[in-house]
Amino acid sequence: MSHEYVPEIATDRDGNQHEVQGWQDDFYGGKLGFWLFMFTEVMMFGAMFLTLAYYNSLHPQDFLEASASLNRWLGGFNTVILLVSALTMGLGLLKMRAGDVKGAKLMIWATILLAIVFLGVKAIEWTAEYNHGVFLGLPAMQGGHEGSMPFGKILFFGMYFTMTGLHGFHIIIGIGLMIWLLKRINSGKVSPEHHILHWNIALYWDIVHLIWVFVFPYYYMIGAGITVAGGHGGH
Amino acid sequence: MVDTNNINYEVEKKGYYKVLIGLLLLTGITFIQPHLFMAEASFVPQMIIAVIKAYLIVIYYMHLKGEKLIIPMVWFTLTLVLVFFVIVIGIDVANFQFGAESYITAPTAHQ
Numbered sequence: 001m002s003h004e005y006v007p008e009i010a011t012d013r014d015g016n017q018h019e020v021q022g023w024q025d026d027f028y029g030g031k032l033g034f035w036l037f038m039f040t041e042v043m044m045f046g047a048m049f050l051t052l053a054y055y056n057s058l059h060p061q062d063f064l065e066a067s068a069s070l071n072r073w074l075g076g077f078n079t080v081i082l083l084v085s086a087l088t089m090g091l092g093l094l095k096m097r098a099g100d101v102k103g104a105k106l107m108i109w110a111t112i113l114l115a116i117v118f119l120g121v122k123a124i125e126w127t128a129e130y131n132h133g134v135f136l137g138l139p140a141m142q143g144g145h146e147g148s149m150p151f152g153k154i155l156f157f158g159m160y161f162t163m164t165g166l167h168g169f170h171i172i173i174g175i176g177l178m179i180w181l182l183k184r185i186n187s188g189k190v191s192p193e194h195h196i197l198h199w200n201i202a203l204y205w206d207i208v209h210l211i212w213v214f215v216f217p218y219y220y221m222i223g224a225g226i227t228v229a230g231g232h233g234g235h
Numbered sequence: 236m237v238d239t240n241n242i243n244y245e246v247e248k249k250g251y252y253k254v255l256i257g258l259l260l261l262t263g264i265t266f267i268q269p270h271l272f273m274a275e276a277s278f279v280p281q282m283i284i285a286v287i288k289a290y291l292i293v294i295y296y297m298h299l300k301g302e303k304l305i306i307p308m309v310w311f312t313l314t315l316v317l318v319f320f321v322i323v324i325g326i327d328v329a330n331f332q333f334g335a336e337s338y339i340t341a342p343t344a345h346q
Contacts, residue, residue, distance in 0.1 A: 027239065031305075032304070032305070035305050035308065035309075036308075039308070039309075039312040042312055042313070042316060043312070043315075043316050046313075046316040046317075046320065047316070047320055050316075050320045050321065050324060051324075054324060054328065072266070076262070076265075076266060079262055079265075080259070080262065083255065083258050083259065083262065084255070086292065086296055087251055087252075087255045090251050090296050091248060091251060094242065094244055094247050094248060094251070095244065097239055097242050098242055098244040100244075195239070199239070203297055206292055206293075206296050206297045207297075209292060209296075210289055210292050210293070213285050213288045213289050213292065214282075214285050214289070216265075216285075217265060217281035217282065217284065217285050218281075218282075221265060221266075221268075221269065221277055221281045222277050222278045222281060223277070224266075224269040224274075224277055225269035225270075225273070225274030225275055225276075225277050226274070226275065
């Protein structure tokens with residue numbers, strides 16, 4: 001069997017053929033590939049939301065009461081944090097495209113800082129919930145005994161910790177990606193002429209934001225209109 | 236190679252800030268909606284607001300405006316997720332045979 005090198009040929013719009021040296025400048029291909037990845041994210045979270053909606057249809061009152069007991073102010077604060085971080089990430093990409101590399105790096109650092117604030121607030125929130133006996137594995141969330149929550153609330157909080165946890169994991173991955181991006185910029189591998197990596201990481205950050213746009217109202221706001229005694233959210 | 240460097244930073248920046256203001260306003264509405272209307276049934280208005288916010292993010296922040304190939308892909312995927320999961324889950328739920336051992340129905344059903 002022959003192992004002879006067979007060059008890959010690309011044809012330009014005038015019909016001229018060129019030997020391909022690499023795909024690094026295939027901006028549209030890179031972007032399209034990343035969108036395909038993002039669709040897998042949509043499918044994963046989409047399936048979770050549909051599961052949540054199904055559980056909700058089985059236990060509507062428990063869901064409203066559980067939602068009312070969450071701390072809306074911390075959730076709302078994190079919503080604004082993510083909103084501003086989407087702006088800083090977007091402005092960073094704009095600066096890169098306009099040739100302002102230093103400004104782009106500053107904006108990426110600002111986004112990282114906001115992401116850390118988001119995680120800090122989430123940690124405060126989860127700690128408060130743990131101290132109120134609401135966390136995965138704690139007795140109140142184990143069904144079938146006297147101290148158990150109503151079954152619908154167990155489902156609500158089970159999904160809440162799973163989905164906000166998975167979302168938080170995406171935030172941590174995002175911080176890692178941004179640090180990697182900064183390294184690539186510093187080494188000159190990402191530049192105003194070659195910024196597809198920056199573009200795709202900005203897209204990643206937008207999808208992380210987009211998921212939160214649905215997570216926040218579904219968990220924190222659907223029960224905001226009802227008054228529940230004994231809520232642990234401090235409001 | 237696609238030229239994505241030919242931009243007017245100041246003009247584009249203004250667009251980003253306009254979208255930010257829109258998103259902040261919608262977030263504000265999210266908070267006051269339960270005090271204004273449909274307090275007992277916030278789910279529908281909250282999800283409508285979320286969809287409007289998502290539209291702004293996808294079109295402007297994710298640069299989908301004017302994309303000829305990716306927009307149909309987005310619709311295709313969303314439809315696929317909805318149709319596939321709703322139909323599959325719907326059929327499954329309609330023919331649910333394991334209520335007695337289920338972990339998604341109330342524990343009383345186990346007895």
